[in-house]
Amino acid sequence: MIPFLDLKAPYLELKQELDEAIARVVSSGWFIGGGEVDQFEADFAQYCSATHAVGVANGLDALHLALRAMDVGPGDEVIVPSNTYIATWLAVSQCGATPVPVEPDARTYNIDPARIEAAITPRTKVILPVHLYGQPADMAPILAIARKHGLRVLEDGAQAHGARYKGQRLGAHGDAVAWSFYPGKNLGAMGDGGAVTTNDAQLAERIRVLRNYGSRVKYVNEVQGYNSRLDPLQAAILRVKLAHLDEWNGRRSAIAARYQQGLAGCGLTLPHVPDWAEPAWHLYVVQHPKRDALHKALADAGVGSLIHYPIPPHRQKAYTQAEWEKGAFPLAERMANQVLSLPMGPHLPANQAQQVAAALLFSMGADD
């Protein structure tokens, strides 16, 4: 059996360091905020080449609080990808604002900058690109459009810790980046966690206040805030793991290269990496019209594969009040029907990646 992702292996590799970090927090008796969180924020900001990092409870809150800090509210519109995890859309809806979907570039799966301007209205406030599957979105044209129309840019970096755009790590290309430390992400906690990075001191301060009941000084509440704090236990765990992120991303990259080589020319659509992109390879996603048969054939061969994502947000029951019909966003719908994510992670042995490629080649042959 080859699992899609092994979540125990990262702990086993770093067991001693992680056990020490956890024991340090438990014996400190300090369980909200404090030095561990401050230190992780400093480390993560530095890693992202951003001046500020603000820890929050999860990735959805990172998106939501960043949008709030940008004054997004009822009546506003935020441009989002039509193909993303639903959290990107929900963060907009939680502000009382409206997500306005834009289709992806069919090759990179990231929001197509050439389609953004047609979606801008007088109500548009923010463009929210997602670095999907760990591939950086094409930020230069997105930032140029935002400047031209006086919009802010919030990046969803939940799948892209450590990815680089034109040589520079993601973290502050736009006004802010929202991160998730959900256990399965490239930088994963042992529970929920999230952060926002930014070079904008005022945005960072507003998020700090919003995450803590709208309060800067205890029992003095300036705005109606939230309880959305990064746990010191998770911060201590993340500090340990951050030091290994580049090495672990390197292993992902080696697996991607193996897949890219082993699957070339077999009839599957493989990931396309523009020359300015250094992906974090959160997921390795292939595409094929007979995806469901391949998914099943892999399962029969003992290989775990997943679909990211089987239903696009505009086709979810959660968004049926919007008047989008089937076919409204054909690229997002085609992806939902055709994408398949192969096993990927820093602890997938090379020989297993080889076996995955072989099983896939075999099912492709059996399928023709």
Ligand SMILES: *Cc1c(COP(=O)(O)O)cnc(C)c1O
């Ligand atoms: C995981 C994820 C989120 C949400 O993160 P949580 O920590 O689970 O709230 C948001 N956007 C994308 C693209 C994600 O993959």
